Amino acid sequence: MIELVCPTVAETMALGRRLASLLHSGDVILLSGDLGSGKTAFASGIAEGLGVEERVTSPSFVIVRTYTGLMPFTHVDVYRLQSSGEFEDLELVEYAADGVLVIEWGPAVAASVPRDHLLVTLEVAADDRREISLFPKGTWRSRPLQELQL
Ligand SMILES: Nc1ncnc2c1ncn2[C@@H]1O[C@H](COP(=O)(O)OP(=O)(O)O)[C@@H](O)[C@H]1O
Numbered sequence: 001m002i003e004l005v006c007p008t009v010a011e012t013m014a015l016g017r018r019l020a021s022l023l024h025s026g027d028v029i030l031l032s033g034d035l036g037s038g039k040t041a042f043a044s045g046i047a048e049g050l051g052v053e054e055r056v057t058s059p060s061f062v063i064v065r066t067y068t069g070l071m072p073f074t075h076v077d078v079y080r081l082q083s084s085g086e087f088e089d090l091e092l093v094e095y096a097a098d099g100v101l102v103i104e105w106g107p108a109v110a111a112s113v114p115r116d117h118l119l120v121t122l123e124v125a126a127d128d129r130r131e132i133s134l135f136p137k138g139t140w141r142s143r144p145l146q147e148l149q150l
């Protein structure tokens with residue numbers, strides 16, 4: 001596990017941009033953290049790092065949005081889904097396999113995504129700081145996540 005502290009939203013986005021440089025098509029990232037903890041900010045940093053030019057907004061009402069970048073970037077929010085069965089019915093893992101899939105409130109559907117994935121937790125600390133922890137699962141353990149530390 002790697003823990004990083006991001007004092008500002010700009011730094012949370014910059015961490016997402018740095019993470020993007022380690023991503024390959026088919027990668028799945030689960031984001032966990034309370035409302036307002038910075039999941040969408042972090043996801044939009046990943047999108048920027050993947051060359052997405054469009055502004056990334058919260059997908060909480062539409063559930064899923066796909067953006068064009070160096071590879072497709074699919075951004076999902078499963079908060080409003082009732083069950084992991086409902087998530088599986090959407091077949092988003094298959095749909096996003098040629099790009100990067102980022103899922104807000106991701107732990108709710110962890111059993112329905114590939115075992116090899118990255119779990120990112122965001123916690124609000126004092127002075128707006130965010131404590132961001134990276135939990136690599138499966139083959140993600142051999143990725144050079146320590147490079148993300150500045
Ligand atoms: N260090 C920080 N990292 C991320 N967001 C921050 C930080 N400090 C303040 N914020 C603010 O917190 C809010 C996070 O919102 P958002 O990314 O939509 O959260 P979530 O998707 O988890 O609900 C934004 O308004 C952002 O500007």
Ligand SMILES: [Mg+2]
Nearest residue numbers: 039040058104
């Ligand atoms: Mg959000």
